[in-house]
Amino acid sequence: MTIKYESQRIAQHFYTFAVLLFLVQVVVGIIAAVQFIKPDVFILNFNIIRSLHINALVVWLLVGFMGATYYVVSEESEAELWSLPMAHFQFWATVVTVTFVVLGYIWMGINPQANSPVMGINPLNEGREYIEAPRWADILIVVSVLLFLLNCVMTVLKTKKWTGIQGVLLGGLVFLALMYIPGMFYTKSMVKDQFWWWWVVHLWVEGAWEIIAGALLAFMLMKTIGAKREVLEKWMYIEVGLVLFTGILGTGHHYYWIGTPRYWLWIGGIFSSLEPIPLLLMVWDAFRTTREARNVANRAGLFYTVAHAIFNFVGAGLWGIIHTLPQVNKWTHGTQITTAHGHLAFYGAYVLLVISMIYVTLPAIRGVKEYNTSRAYQAFWWMTISMVFIVLTITGAGMVQTYMERMMGLDYEAVKTTYNLWFWILRAIFGVGFLIGVGIFVVDFFKLGKEPAAAMSAAPEKA
Amino acid sequence: MSNKGARNLFIFGSLFFFVIFLAITFDTLGKLDKRAPEITKEVDEGKHVWHKYDCIGCHTIFGNGSYFAPDLTKMAINRPRSYLKRFLMDPKSVNANAAMPKFGISADEADRLIAFLEWTSKVDTNGWPPKPILAVAAGVSGPELSAGQKIYRSQGCSGCHMINGIGGTTGPELTHVGSRRDRNWLHEHFEDPSKVVANSAMPSFKHLGDQALNDLTDYMLTLR
Ligand code: HEM
Ligand code: HEM
Numbered sequence: 154m155t156i157k158y159e160s161q162r163i164a165q166h167f168y169t170f171a172v173l174l175f176l177v178q179v180v181v182g183i184i185a186a187v188q189f190i191k192p193d194v195f196i197l198n199f200n201i202i203r204s205l206h207i208n209a210l211v212v213w214l215l216v217g218f219m220g221a222t223y224y225v226v227s228e229e230s231e232a233e234l235w236s237l238p239m240a241h242f243q244f245w246a247t248v249v250t251v252t253f254v255v256l257g258y259i260w261m262g263i264n265p266q267a268n269s270p271v272m273g274i275n276p277l278n279e280g281r282e283y284i285e286a287p288r289w290a291d292i293l294i295v296v297s298v299l300l301f302l303l304n305c306v307m308t309v310l311k312t313k314k315w316t317g318i319q320g321v322l323l324g325g326l327v328f329l330a331l332m333y334i335p336g337m338f339y340t341k342s343m344v345k346d347q348f349w350w351w352w353v354v355h356l357w358v359e360g361a362w363e364i365i366a367g368a369l370l371a372f373m374l375m376k377t378i379g380a381k382r383e384v385l386e387k388w389m390y391i392e393v394g395l396v397l398f399t400g401i402l403g404t405g406h407h408y409y410w411i412g413t414p415r416y417w418l419w420i421g422g423i424f425s426s427l428e429p430i431p432l433l434l435m436v437w438d439a440f441r442t443t444r445e446a447r448n449v450a451n452r453a454g455l456f457y458t459v460a461h462a463i464f465n466f467v468g469a470g471l472w473g474i475i476h477t478l479p480q481v482n483k484w485t486h487g488t489q490i491t492t493a494h495g496h497l498a499f500y501g502a503y504v505l506l507v508i509s510m511i512y513v514t515l516p517a518i519r520g521v522k523e524y525n526t527s528r529a530y531q532a533f534w535w536m537t538i539s540m541v542f543i544v545l546t547i548t549g550a551g552m553v554q555t556y557m558e559r560m561m562g563l564d565y566e567a568v569k570t571t572y573n574l575w576f577w578i579l580r581a582i583f584g585v586g587f588l589i590g591v592g593i594f595v596v597d598f599f600k601l602g603k604e605p606a607a608a609m610s611a612a613p614e615k616a
Numbered sequence: 617m618s619n620k621g622a623r624n625l626f627i628f629g630s631l632f633f634f635v636i637f638l639a640i641t642f643d644t645l646g647k648l649d650k651r652a653p654e655i656t657k658e659v660d661e662g663k664h665v666w667h668k669y670d671c672i673g674c675h676t677i678f679g680n681g682s683y684f685a686p687d688l689t690k691m692a693i694n695r696p697r698s699y700l701k702r703f704l705m706d707p708k709s710v711n712a713n714a715a716m717p718k719f720g721i722s723a724d725e726a727d728r729l730i731a732f733l734e735w736t737s738k739v740d741t742n743g744w745p746p747k748p749i750l751a752v753a754a755g756v757s758g759p760e761l762s763a764g765q766k767i768y769r770s771q772g773c774s775g776c777h778m779i780n781g782i783g784g785t786t787g788p789e790l791t792h793v794g795s796r797r798d799r800n801w802l803h804e805h806f807e808d809p810s811k812v813v814a815n816s817a818m819p820s821f822k823h824l825g826d827q828a829l830n831d832l833t834d835y836m837l838t839l840r
């Protein structure tokens with residue numbers, strides 16, 4: 154395996170930044186978990202740590218998508234990127250912006266008054282979950298994303314090879330960029346604030362990002378086992394179609410209790426209950442193509458791809474549907490049940506997606522045919538088993554919270570500090586297990602294909 | 617189905633659903649202001665303060681946000697203004713064990729935040745958060761309440777105090793208060809808490825009248 158186009162190498166820059174942010178995300182995640190047990194354990198308060206945790210997550214996933222997309226677009230268009238210097242510029246602009254945003258959060262953590270409005274705008278932190286990044290950073294991020302999209306589209310136009318995979322991939326990315334806009338203006342009403350906020354958050358993870366996942370899934374199945382494009386693309390259209398048919402009106406599952414009209418209980422309940430169907434189709438798609446596979450070109454890549462499809466369905470589909478009906482959500486809304494779902498969904502759908510893309514494309518970028526896959530599997534099991542236990546633990550905490558606080562009427566703080574204490578302790582312990590997995594993955598990322606042949610253990614399952 | 621058919625279904629089907637979504641959004645936006653009180657200048661300023669200190673990084677509001685601290689949607693109904701102001705400006709002065717940090721919120725900012733929280737507490741949220749059904753069920757068939765117990769419930773004392781594991785944590789636990797305090801102390805404390813306890817954040821209940829305060833005191837003295 155080698156790359157066909159020199160500019161595909163740019164993906165590696167993005168992957169490196171993504172992997173480092175992943176490490177940061179998980180380290181601060183563990184600090185946040187310990188703060189549930191001892192709130193003042195660290196110089197930065199919980200809110201700052203949590204912002205770092207979820208922003209690092211979203212940014213490294215987006216950066217991973219960008220790297221993967223440059224690779225795919227060049228491969229599918231059968232051409233070098235339109236402008237490699239622009240891709241480099243866009244990469245470094247992203248790194249610099251993200252660094253300043255992070256420094257801003259830390260500064261605000263040390264001195265909250267530093268976020269006092271300048272000309273009516275909070276300079277360090279917008280104070281809105283997931284989109285905490287201040288307005289100036291929003292604008293820089295939009296510029297960076299526009300340059301990225303321009304570069305991709307111009308590359309496609311060079312050879313005009315509009316394959317289904319790259320059409321859907323770029324369509325998903327354009328939708329992603331557009332859905333950032335509803336989060337960029339101030340509204341006086343907290344109800345409208347949350348109304349538009351969910352356009353960003355929900356239409357990203359249950360709309361645009363799932364489209365990207367559908368396209369990349371097809372790409373990875375094609376690359377790892379040589380599945381037929383014709384068939385893959387047809388199922389891809391059906392999957393991403395169903396994602397949007399159910400997911401757009403499924404936004405209603407966030408409009409039950411925020412001051413919006415009652416009819417959303419019907420719309421959200423019905424359409425969001427159907428959202429797991431396309432995710433199940435993707436699992437079936439992965440198994441069907443894998444079963445037909447004659448020769449597997451990249452076992453670790455395929456392994457992660459199939460795992461991604463499965464955990465996308467479990468985390469988003471199953472852990473989503475359990476609390477999506479208004480009759481249930483009325484009791485579980487905003488409890489630890491939501492946290493459990495958020496973790497398994499993000500891990501299964503997008504963390505595993507980006508890692509799969511790394512394992513599918515990195516060997517080619519590094520120009521190796523065979524590589525030591527043992528660390529890839531070790532990392533997978535450490536991360537996945539730990540994550541499953543984190544999620545089971547927090548689902549337990551959520552059930553206790555729902556029952557004691559919401560149904561019996563006990564005080565929030567009393568339930569948190571006494572009845573759920575053991576769950577917090579267990580989560581922190583499994584968090585360390587997760588960190589070990591990430592550590593193994595990061596080492597593997599940097600060493601893959603660079604070790605002398607003697608150090609490579611022949612992977613036992615290699616044919 | 618051909619690939620082209622599948623592609624067209626995806627594109628036009630998605631557009632179809634997006635258009636429906638836009639239409640319903642349009643309808644919803646027209647209805648939102650009627651489901652909430654008017655947004656005064658103070659409420660809007662309070663929302664700015666809310667964002668400045670990133671309250672959503674620990675709390676939920678309308679159930680959305682972080683799950684580290686209690687939901688604040690209806691907080692202004694359950695706590696008196698004077699208490700909230702004290703708490704926001706310096707949580708540990710109210711409750712030495714408070715996990716909420718002191719951010720340096722000024723008196724002005726606290727007033728605005730409270731106006732903002734009073735606004736959210738009056739938004740029509742389709743009945744969320746729901747009344748705890750098990751507690752309601754227990755109240756219906758439970759034993760006859762004494763006069764003091766009834767006042768304790770109706771005045772929301774349990775929002776701040778805990779008795780036998782039920783109630784809030786911001787005030788001291790009252791499970792054994794009867795063995796700590798005597799009748800005079802309790803009565804005087806209800807009339808004017810800060811006269812008995814320096815800098816007390818507990819609201820005064822003098823307005824309830826002597827009879828009610830005696831009943832409450834009787835109840836407190838049974839808690840040993
Ligand atoms: C990959 C896709 C998904 C991801 C990454 C994801 C992630 C999340 C996250 C992070 C939240 C919490 C948002 C917050 O912080 O307030 C959330 C909430 C929610 N999700 Fe998902 N989700 C996905 C798919 C789904 C699906 C398919 C369903 C339904 C079948 C679903 C149902 C819900 C519901 C009902 C809530 C609201 C919980 C509450 O009321 O507190 N999600 N999701
Ligand atoms: C790849 C792995 C991870 C992903 C994708 C992830 C994702 C998220 C997301 C989306 C949120 C915010 C939404 C929510 O609370 O539902 C969150 C919050 C949080 N995460 Fe993670 N996380 C990961 C790993 C970890 C680890 C290893 C720990 C530590 C044990 C951790 C601890 C926390 C804590 C304590 C919160 C705050 C939850 C709350 O507000 O109650 N996370 N994470």
Ligand SMILES: [Fe+2]
Pocket residue numbers: 355359403404406407
């Ligand atoms: Fe959603």
